[in-house]
Amino acid sequence: MSSESSKKRKPKVIRSDGAPAEGKRNRSDTEQEGKYYSEEAEVDLRDPGRDYELYKYTCQELQRLMAEIQDLKSRGGKDVAVEIEDRRIQSCVHFMTLKKLNRLAHIRLKKGRDQTHEAKQKVDAYHLQLQNLLYEVMHLQKEITKCLEFKSKHEEIDLVSLEEFYKEAPPDISKAEVTMGDPHQQTLARLDWELEQRKRLAEKYRECLSNKEKILKEIEVKKEYLSSLQPRLNSIMQASLPVQEYLFMPFDQAHKQYETARHLPPPLYVLFVQATAYGQACAHMKSSQPPRQDKTLSVAIEGSVDEAKALFKPPEDSQDDESDSDAEEEQTTKRRRPTLGVQLDDKRKEMLKRHPLSVMLDLKCKDDSVLHLTFYYLMNLNIMTVKAKVTTATELITPISAGDLLSPDSVLSCLYPGDHGKKTPNPANQYQFDKVGILTLRDYVLDLGHPYLWVQKLGGLHFPKEQPQHTVIADHSLSASHMETTMKLLKTRVQSRLALHKQFASLEHGIVPVTSDCQYLFPAKVVSRLVKWVTIAHEDYMELHFTKDIVEAGLAEDTNLYYMALVERGTAKLQAAVVLNPGYSSIPPIFQLCLNWKGEKTNSNDDNIRAMESEVNVCYKELCGPRPSHQLLTNQLQRLCVLLDVYLETESHDDSVEGPKEFPQEKMCLRLFRGPSRMKPFKYNHPQGISPGKKNSES
Amino acid sequence: MERAVPHAVPLGQMEVFQALQRLHMTIFSQSVSPCGKFLAAGNNYGQIAIFSLSAALSSEAKEESKKPVVTFQAHDGPVYSMVSTDRHLLSAGDGEVKAWLWAEILKKGCKELWRRQPPYRTSLEVPEINALLLVPKENSLILAGGDCQLHTMDLETGTFTRALRGHTDYVHCLALRERSPEVLSGGEDGAVRLWDLRTAKEVQTIEVYKHEECSRPHNGRWISCLATDSDWMVCGGGPALTLWHLRSSTPTTIFPIRVPQKHVTFYQDLVLTAAGNSSRVDVFTNLGYRAFSLSF
Numbered sequence: 001m002s003s004e005s006s007k008k009r010k011p012k013v014i015r016s017d018g019a020p021a022e023g024k025r026n027r028s029d030t031e032q033e034g035k036y037y038s039e040e041a042e043v044d045l046r047d048p049g050r051d052y053e054l055y056k057y058t059c060q061e062l063q064r065l066m067a068e069i070q071d072l073k074s075r076g077g078k079d080v081a082v083e084i085e086d087r088r089i090q091s092c093v094h095f096m097t098l099k100k101l102n103r104l105a106h107i108r109l110k111k112g113r114d115q116t117h118e119a120k121q122k123v124d125a126y127h128l129q130l131q132n133l134l135y136e137v138m139h140l141q142k143e144i145t146k147c148l149e150f151k152s153k154h155e156e157i158d159l160v161s162l163e164e165f166y167k168e169a170p171p172d173i174s175k176a177e178v179t180m181g182d183p184h185q186q187t188l189a190r191l192d193w194e195l196e197q198r199k200r201l202a203e204k205y206r207e208c209l210s211n212k213e214k215i216l217k218e219i220e221v222k223k224e225y226l227s228s229l230q231p232r233l234n235s236i237m238q239a240s241l242p243v244q245e246y247l248f249m250p251f252d253q254a255h256k257q258y259e260t261a262r263h264l265p266p267p268l269y270v271l272f273v274q275a276t277a278y279g280q281a282c283a284h285m286k287s288s289q290p291p292r293q294d295k296t297l298s299v300a301i302e303g304s305v306d307e308a309k310a311l312f313k314p315p316e317d318s319q320d321d322e323s324d325s326d327a328e329e330e331q332t333t334k335r336r337r338p339t340l341g342v343q344l345d346d347k348r349k350e351m352l353k354r355h356p357l358s359v360m361l362d363l364k365c366k367d368d369s370v371l372h373l374t375f376y377y378l379m380n381l382n383i384m385t386v387k388a389k390v391t392t393a394t395e396l397i398t399p400i401s402a403g404d405l406l407s408p409d410s411v412l413s414c415l416y417p418g419d420h421g422k423k424t425p426n427p428a429n430q431y432q433f434d435k436v437g438i439l440t441l442r443d444y445v446l447d448l449g450h451p452y453l454w455v456q457k458l459g460g461l462h463f464p465k466e467q468p469q470h471t472v473i474a475d476h477s478l479s480a481s482h483m484e485t486t487m488k489l490l491k492t493r494v495q496s497r498l499a500l501h502k503q504f505a506s507l508e509h510g511i512v513p514v515t516s517d518c519q520y521l522f523p524a525k526v527v528s529r530l531v532k533w534v535t536i537a538h539e540d541y542m543e544l545h546f547t548k549d550i551v552e553a554g555l556a557e558d559t560n561l562y563y564m565a566l567v568e569r570g571t572a573k574l575q576a577a578v579v580l581n582p583g584y585s586s587i588p589p590i591f592q593l594c595l596n597w598k599g600e601k602t603n604s605n606d607d608n609i610r611a612m613e614s615e616v617n618v619c620y621k622e623l624c625g626p627r628p629s630h631q632l633l634t635n636q637l638q639r640l641c642v643l644l645d646v647y648l649e650t651e652s653h654d655d656s657v658e659g660p661k662e663f664p665q666e667k668m669c670l671r672l673f674r675g676p677s678r679m680k681p682f683k684y685n686h687p688q689g690i691s692p693g694k695k696n697s698e699s
Numbered sequence: 700m701e702r703a704v705p706h707a708v709p710l711g712q713m714e715v716f717q718a719l720q721r722l723h724m725t726i727f728s729q730s731v732s733p734c735g736k737f738l739a740a741g742n743n744y745g746q747i748a749i750f751s752l753s754a755a756l757s758s759e760a761k762e763e764s765k766k767p768v769v770t771f772q773a774h775d776g777p778v779y780s781m782v783s784t785d786r787h788l789l790s791a792g793d794g795e796v797k798a799w800l801w802a803e804i805l806k807k808g809c810k811e812l813w814r815r816q817p818p819y820r821t822s823l824e825v826p827e828i829n830a831l832l833l834v835p836k837e838n839s840l841i842l843a844g845g846d847c848q849l850h851t852m853d854l855e856t857g858t859f860t861r862a863l864r865g866h867t868d869y870v871h872c873l874a875l876r877e878r879s880p881e882v883l884s885g886g887e888d889g890a891v892r893l894w895d896l897r898t899a900k901e902v903q904t905i906e907v908y909k910h911e912e913c914s915r916p917h918n919g920r921w922i923s924c925l926a927t928d929s930d931w932m933v934c935g936g937g938p939a940l941t942l943w944h945l946r947s948s949t950p951t952t953i954f955p956i957r958v959p960q961k962h963v964t965f966y967q968d969l970v971l972t973a974a975g976n977s978s979r980v981d982v983f984t985n986l987g988y989r990a991f992s993l994s995f
Contacts, residue, residue, distance in 0.1 A: 417711040553718045587715050607725075614723035618716075673887060674845060675827050676727055676779055676871055676923055677743075 169193040263308040266474035267459030274479040300360045307356035347436045368393035384459045385449030401535045402504040414582035421450030457482040499630035507533040518625045528641040532566035546594040546602040572597035585632045588620040612643045730781040741778025780831045794825035817850040832873040843870035874925040889920030913941040
């Protein structure tokens, strides 16, 4: 029922459901048209309280009617239907009133809402405005603080102090009248001045830069000039070579030598440098000489520089070769057995290989004899060897016994005690030798030269026995400290050997060459004569029965030279076995005697023989003669002859034997025997004659 | 004879010289210190070496103990004889006798206390003093040597009191016969002469070479060593080493040593020391058994 009624009133109701805006429009529509029924307007006119009362009344009426209907229905009857119908219509009317009231209520509600809404909107708009304004205020405040905080860049510039400013700035900038009072103007003025100054300085800077550029260019030009000078100087040097030779100042030659020296292995280089220095120092000392430098020591380098350079070629080529040759060798071993030994031999040769360069030293002695020393370096063994040769001004005729004196093999033997040069001084070499089956270097010294210890020292190589080092490097100071002593020893050695050489020639002819300044050591008449002088071998010396003492005392080494001399007088024969130490004449020759006369007498059975030996061996210092004491051996031999004379002449006559004494006493002796040992008068006091008198015995 | 030789050491000039010296060294004299701990030995170079007997004889003796404690140059010529008093060591060689304090002798640089030269007749040469003998009762020293005389020197005053002449050739050795007191001297002339010290006269003469048992004419007649203990005498040299009975002047025992001996000493009737031709002193602890040798 209600839906029907709503349908009827739909068009009017639709209009009243619109928004207040539409309501407004509706109002205006209503005003314009005046046809439509406007409930909104009615709402404004009606009183809500009365409507409420109406509502309550209607509800009551409805309730009443319903109750009546109910009653009527329950009663039943005929006229009930009409009454019910009547009531029904009434209730329908009430229902319609209710609906209207409902609609009115809704419209009122809506209106109320719209009004609230409007008011709210207004409040919102004001609120927004307020917020906007507040925001702007805040913004402005921020801006103000920013402005207040603003630091102008000009404050960061260190301006010159005020006093300076007023002093220096020109008046049109400083404008003192204006700026004094006004800080703002003052700052402006100062800034102006700053700017002015900076401009000036920038100007200066540019100027300086351009100057620098100019100067750099000039320098370039001059450098060019100088570098073009070098080739010209070289050409002058070349041109001056003939002049150098004329003036005996071979700079170029020395230069070339130094060039070659750069390719020397380190020990040879040390030797070269030290020897040259020593040679020059010696030459300087003799400055009284004319400019023609008297070279007692000259140093030269021999050998092939190219080979030396080739040693340092990169090993790839050689490795390839090796692998090729290995392959070849593998093939050939099947065919030829002996290659194994050949291989070992090659390995040995490789191990003992010498550096292609060698240093030659020529030592000239006073009598114009020269000792030529050639120093080699064995690369794999890290040792140096030397070969020696002595040449004399005049041709030497070598006596038979002097064969070993100047032989290259032994002339430098034991220059320092014990330095026989037959063993390698580098202990590490032993392991290398074991690998290739070399027993000792002795077998190869003839070919390679002798590895003396002094040679290693001259090359700066030091092989300490206690702590074997892995790598031994050549040391200049070691070489320098040994150079002078070694050179002096070498010279003494050559000269003493040459002196002996000459003396041997005379001894072989049976003449003891006593020089005139040594004659005072001996009496005028010496009857015993030297009849034989020969060399004997070391083994033969050891076999002799009267040399046992010397052998046991360790004085008969295989580095010594051995000789046999025979002195005779009448039936008496005196054999003297001589040990000549390579260190002659600082180390004296040692004599061992055996007298064959009325039996064999040696130092073991005759004290006087012992005394004779003592006179010659222990008292040798009296027999040295003038320095450099090359006369020692000959003086000792002469003394031996004198001693034999004394011995034979003072021998007491044995009463049991018939006949006169074989040797009449010719020497003047005060006493025939002396002391508990009954010594014969062996001491000779010049010119008192022979006596057992006091003489300074050696202590 | 064995020698310990350092073969490894290369022989420089010094080592060669020292080796030669040692080979040609002769020890002529020896003397034991009053305390008995040290032995002094003098050689032909004029050096005296002091050995420590206690160290050498001890059970822990090493090679080092047989080396001298100190060695010094005492005389210019050989030191032919030495004796010890209770405080001094007296050494004699070429012509003069020197005294050294035993207490000072072990210090380095020891200097002689005094030196004396007996009055010699000739001035052509200075004769050597071959033998020294102490006479403790008289506190005197007897020297004998190259001038064929025996000189007595008073040890307190240093003056030479007597000169005993009789030998025809130089005197080799002396011995003291305490009981009498007599001095025995043996010489180059082959005779052993006995002298009475109180009368300064020769009392007895034994010409050893005239006795056939001991004479060795091929050696000569000289007597080089003498020792006596008042009844007995041992002497030797050219003739063989013989033990004599003094009162009867007869030889009793002849020792079979071929080489002429230089020194012989009785020591507590047990030890017989004899030095030969070497730089060594052989020590015999029992008759005939050589225990060890001291080396210069």
